[in-house]
Amino acid sequence: TVMAAPMTNDQSWFYALALGVSFLKCLLINVFILWLNFFLFFYFFQATSEWTLDYPPLFAWFEYGLSHIACFFDKEMLVVPNLNYASPATVLFQRLSVIVADVVFFYAVKECCKCLREDKGKDLLGKPSFILTVLLLWNFGLLIVDHIHFQYNGFLFGVLLLSIARHCQNRHFEGAFLFSVLLNLKHNSSFNCICFILTQRFIDKSRSSLFIKGQLPQVLSRLFPFKRGLCHAYWAPNIWALYNIADKAFSILGVKFRLLDINKLPKASMTGGLVQEFQHSVLPSVSPLATLVCTLLSILPALFKIWHRPNGARGFLRCLVICALGSFMFGWHVHEKAILMAILPLSLLAVDSRKDAGIFLMLSVTSHYSLFPLLFTTQELPIKIFLMLLFTIFSLASLKTLFRKGGALLNPLEVTYLLGLIPLELICEFVYPLTVWQKTFPFLPLMLTSVYCALGVTYAFIRLYISLLTCSDTTKKTKMQ
Numbered sequence: 001t002v003m004a005a006p007m008t009n010d011q012s013w014f015y016a017l018a019l020g021v022s023f024l025k026c027l028l029i030n031v032f033i034l035w036l037n038f039f040l041f042f043y044f045f046q047a048t049s050e051w052t053l054d055y056p057p058l059f060a061w062f063e064y065g066l067s068h069i070a071c072f073f074d075k076e077m078l079v080v081p082n083l084n085y086a087s088p089a090t091v092l093f094q095r096l097s098v099i100v101a102d103v104v105f106f107y108a109v110k111e112c113c114k115c116l117r118e119d120k121g122k123d124l125l126g127k128p129s130f131i132l133t134v135l136l137l138w139n140f141g142l143l144i145v146d147h148i149h150f151q152y153n154g155f156l157f158g159v160l161l162l163s164i165a166r167h168c169q170n171r172h173f174e175g176a177f178l179f180s181v182l183l184n185l186k187h188n189s190s191f192n193c194i195c196f197i198l199t200q201r202f203i204d205k206s207r208s209s210l211f212i213k214g215q216l217p218q219v220l221s222r223l224f225p226f227k228r229g230l231c232h233a234y235w236a237p238n239i240w241a242l243y244n245i246a247d248k249a250f251s252i253l254g255v256k257f258r259l260l261d262i263n264k265l266p267k268a269s270m271t272g273g274l275v276q277e278f279q280h281s282v283l284p285s286v287s288p289l290a291t292l293v294c295t296l297l298s299i300l301p302a303l304f305k306i307w308h309r310p311n312g313a314r315g316f317l318r319c320l321v322i323c324a325l326g327s328f329m330f331g332w333h334v335h336e337k338a339i340l341m342a343i344l345p346l347s348l349l350a351v352d353s354r355k356d357a358g359i360f361l362m363l364s365v366t367s368h369y370s371l372f373p374l375l376f377t378t379q380e381l382p383i384k385i386f387l388m389l390l391f392t393i394f395s396l397a398s399l400k401t402l403f404r405k406g407g408a409l410l411n412p413l414e415v416t417y418l419l420g421l422i423p424l425e426l427i428c429e430f431v432y433p434l435t436v437w438q439k440t441f442p443f444l445p446l447m448l449t450s451v452y453c454a455l456g457v458t459y460a461f462i463r464l465y466i467s468l469l470t471c472s473d474t475t476k477k478t479k480m481q
Contacts, residue, residue, distance in 0.1 A: 013130060014113070017137050018106045058184035066097055098152060105158030109136045111165035112348060115313070128351040131398045135347040136161070140368045140391040142344070144375060144384060145337045153337070156186045157344055164320070164345060168313040229333060230286050234446050236334040237370045237453035239294075243283065245451050251281035291332040298326035302468055311471065314352065318468045321346045325461045336374070339367040339457070346464075350399060357399040358409040359463050362418070365392055366456030369421050373446055381429065417456060424452055 067078055074089035076082055113129040124130050145153055159182040166175035235241040254260030266279040279285045299322060306319040324341040328334055343364050350360035368388055375384045399409060410418070428445035432438060 013124060014110060014133055017133055018109075055186060056184045058181065059186065062185065069093075069097075098154070101152055101155035102158070104162070105154040106137070108158040108161035108165060109133055111169075112136070112161055115165055115168040115348070116351065125398060126401055128402065131402060132347060132351045134394060134398070135350065136344060138391060138394075139340070139344065139347075140388050141337070141340050141364075141371050143387060144371055145340065153340070156182065157340065159185065160341075161344065164317070164348070167316060230291070232333060232335055234336060234373050235450035235454075236328065236336045236338065237367070237450050237457050238329045238331075238334055239454070239458065240286065240291075240330075240334075241450045241454040242458070243286070244280075245447065247280040247283040250283065254282060288332045291330055294330040295327050298330050299323045302326075302465070305468060314349065315468075315471075317345055317349055318464065318471075321349070322461075322464060322468060325457075325464065329458070329461055336370055339363075339370070343367060351402060354403040354406055354409065355467055357403055358414070359460055359467065361395060361399065361409060362414055362456060362463070363460035364395060365418050365421070366453050366460070368392075369425075370449060370453035370457075372425070373449060385425075414459075417459075420452070424448065 070077055070090075070093050073093040074087050076087065077085055077090040077093070079085075109132075113132055116128045116132065118127060118129060142154060142157065159178055163175045163178035163182060166172070166178060231240055231244065235244065251260065251265055255262045255265075260282070265281045302319045302322040306315050310316065311318075321342050324338075324345070328338050328342060331338075343360075346356065346360050346363065349356035351357070368391070372384055372388075375381075396409075403409065428449060432445050437444065
């Protein structure tokens with residue numbers, strides 16, 4: 001079924017929000033020089049920089065197309081050995097390319113808003129389409145990940161949201177095709193592909209050239225970097241962060257009570273802030289195969305539910321979010337920014353259901369705070385605090401207004417947990433740097449942030465699963481159908 005009625009004729013607010021966020025991007029984007037002159041055949045073999053190319057083939061063609069425009073700005077940026085090249089013309093080109101590519105994201109948001117049922121007579125702040133537009137276009141996580149920590153994520157998320165919109169509009173073939181395009185642009189959507197069964201024919205054809213050219217082993221080694229270790233340098237707030245801290249706690253207690261010999265324990269490199277493989281001290285070390293099995297097991301109940309009792313667009317969206325969260329929670333070498341794969345689609349559910357709105361607030365606030373370490377300089381501190389407060393206050397106020405009947409969106413325990421982020425930030429940013437432990441244990445603030453946020457993300461994942469498995473097959477007609 002379709003998620004319902006068109007937006008009102010007066011859409012001036014949408015264009016104002018889109019232009020506003022584009023202006024903000026002009027101010028915030030840092031340069032991240034892409035290697036724009038690599039032909040597909042050599043794309044996955046290039047190793048000039050330590051930052052190896054680890055995007056699927058279609059992204060290589062995207063960069064190749066950009067290189068034909070970049071040469072009019074500064075040809076030197078296309079010279080491969082020019083690492084960290086950042087001329088004014090190069091910075092200008094990178095900023096403009098992100099903003100222009102984000103047109104896809106803007107269009108996708110507009111299409112998602114068309115899937116919402118509007119109640120006539122409501123003021124602007126009470127319209128689900130307006131709230132959804134702000135939650136997507138001005139998403140705090142996307143702002144700092146895509147437009148400060150530069151990587152064209154807005155463009156890629158635009159393809160994802162457009163695919164979702166097409167499915168919600170009963171244009172399933174278009175939705176499947178768009179998702180296959182996304183999968184060839186960015187492979188971290190792999191576990192979502194089970195929700196897009198129709199994409200298989202496109203995936204097979206688009207990847208066949210890799211077999212012909214014999215590049216498949218090299219492609220897999222880049223797309224799935226198993227040598228980089230279970231966790232990223234900064235642990236993503238997932239189940240493995242909790243697993244790591246439990247292993248560390250057991251090893252400390254074991255040594256203290258003389259149950260373990262400190263000389264026989266593996267070196268605790270997992271707390272060193274480095275990207276590398278490591279062994280756990282007490283708990284069994286986790287292999288890539290183990291993470292794959294855990295990920296599949298975490299999403300199988302949702303897939304079984306959606307297969308037997310689809311529950312329309314709402315059920316499809318919940319399953320999609322759970323697949324994204326499952327791969328984030330149990331995946332190998334997950335980046336902290338991958339949580340946006342769940343937050344952005346969850347925004348559509350947040351303006352439709354009170355229960356989902358509460359889950360969205362828990363997940364978005366916790367996950368957005370977990371992105372704070374991406375901006376680590378002193379001058380960026382007030383920017384990230386201000387932007388997150390602005391987005392959080394709007395999210396809470398607008399969703400509370402939208403679901404004014406029925407009580408609070410968050411229970412006292414959830415409110416207490418979220419308020420705990422305030423003392424955590426004060427300790428990590430202001431108190432700990434003044435202590436003697438800063439030089440001895442520099443990774444401790446990151447570890448505290450990761451572990452604390454992992455608790456919130458895990459809680460939201462469990463709540464979302466309960467919501468999926470306990471929801472009735474026949475739901476009331478709300479904003480989304």
